[in-house]
Amino acid sequence: MSKFIFQGSSPISEKDFKSHLGSLCQLENIGVLLGAGASAGCGGMTMKGVWLDAISSSTSIVNDLLYFNLITQENITNQDVNVEQLLDQVTQYLSVYKKMAPLNDDSALEFRPVTRLQKILLCLYQSVTKAALLVERESFGNENLGSQEQFKYHRELLEKLISNRQPGQAAPMLFTTNYDLSLEWAAEEIGIQLVNGFSGLHTRTFQPQNFDLSFRNVNAKGEARFGHYHAYLHKLHGSLSWVQEHDSDIKEIPSALAKSRYIDPLLNGEPVYDKQFLIYPGANKYHHTIGFVYGEMFRRFSEFLSKPQTAIFVNGYGFGDYHINRIILGALLNPSLHIVIFYPDLDTISTDTAKLNEAQKCIKKLKSLSLNQITIVGGDYKAYFNSFVKYIPKPVLFPRDTSTQDLVAAINDLVQSGNQI
Template identity: 60%
Template structure:
């Protein structure tokens, strides 16, 4: 396990003590990237690109040789940012429409359909079972539930609820919170029609029956999906809505992953890949504004896991936040050793250059954890402490199962 703080290596005991202290700060949040969902069925953008290359060699040839949107070197080394490629392909499609080139327009529709399909499949997590209810009960979301439980249980009276930032489209956090009975404020509200209202991020739940400090206990967390979600879509009236997983699957996702349905992909919310960019820009802009605002608050800790630092915008916000003297960031980066070697040999990707820059900073505000499996999502969650009085085992789930069995008349259930 490689751990660096302020550019210097520290031991594991000091690191665990540091993490415990950070969990007591007034504002605690996490930033999760694609790597945080790999353990529950997701794929990284690198794996999405590898699948695209294997499944669509003809389209790969068009991107490299005819339209020069991808370099041969980046393709061979799997350095292509699929999200940015979707953005560029969308621009080329617009130019093809303007020029009246039907052949080019069809080629880019086919390219975009294939890219949408790859990104969407990677985010389903549970495959064809995506539309089913109670997904959070599945064992693959164990660590997402533990993460939310630990973050909320460490909050003290008067402190803010935890903030969950993610670049993922998947529903791992939503499903985990739902199974725990935790309410997530994600900017959308409404019973039958859920629409985006930024003021929802300024709301909170409290127990009206509690007295004194107890009334400030937390029953919720804030969720900011920086790159959109599989269940967000925009209708023809330019309104951004959130729908259930089953409705999203039946109305949009199924067509995208089973057919070359470019039109359906234009309704789902992918960064840079929506024709109604002025409306979607408002949603994304608000998410990023809240991210920067959170990092600027006093006494703030941010834990980063599964994020490859390939998003320049996010990198700049994090670097800028270090001007806040009471901001601390802990970054889990499994391939840290390889990144150091690649930077030394001048063959590093932009993401690797960013993480090495952060690792070399002499600020004690920055802690970087490497070491392969020691920096994976499950290891990160295990490093977060439970409060002293919090039960270590999942007694809530055990109690729910016992009550369910009793209600079915399955006999005596030991407690």
């Protein structure tokens, strides 16, 4: 038996696990939930990485945080800083100090509490944004970014999910807490349509009914007409390409425009985060998700998990978001739901509950439930995003050495050579 794969609370062999995955891929509904770890291998950062980037970018942020008692020296020593909670606390402090600030404050502007808190926020927001770029800042917004080697496994994930669907089955559902554009870039490269709730040619606005639409080939006959050319993408916490100014509708814009209008100014030090061009991580983000767009995203997530014959693969998500954990735990009441969790640090979770953080407690609880509908994969690198994608089987009729990208390249070569197909 494997020492890093558990179904319920019992270890299973890697062979049995692969067989189990093959069966799950044939269920009526299949989806994935991706977190920061799923983008770490292609240029992203985990929350720990965001913190380390922030303190390396600003020489004063640590002293300012200590001044306001927002962190302790022990946090700094152990690099145990929850950036989500930190952003929430700084935002709350800033709101209070703005109301308390006297009009005749004679202290230098740079030493005023409001100014110092604003600098902390700006520094943290800059690090969060840099973590979501994935590519060099100068190339963000360029065309064909999805063809880069770093997005190889994102392309492969989409190809496998699409090709495993049988006639009449639902298209794959993608859920992510990430702001980055890895899935969008990968889908564009291999010619897969992503339905993300936004529609419009010149002005793309959010329309929830878009999630009830699908693509099909009108020239196909019989069962072939129900083949899939698309997947559904739900960005639970927003995106670098979503903007909202002055309480207007949330719009989706091209990445190049997002870079010039919002990302570059922010990284250059302008406080454009006031325009809420994305929902930054924070313990208060559940409050933000009550809004129209985010509420709809979470409703769709909960609705998906309640459907019969459903499988969801969780990768790169650290179980640090209480509202998502609550939806997952509640969904276990669905007897035909199967959850496969890839959690690299599974082996390091302490048996002493008092020493566990909230995320680790959630994982330990899921494992202790001893439900066969829950499978957890640990083993450090064996649970990374690339390993997860490799575990997903290709269908029997899908050529093992041929991908959608290879077929597109072959057709282009024929066209360029002047041969007729």
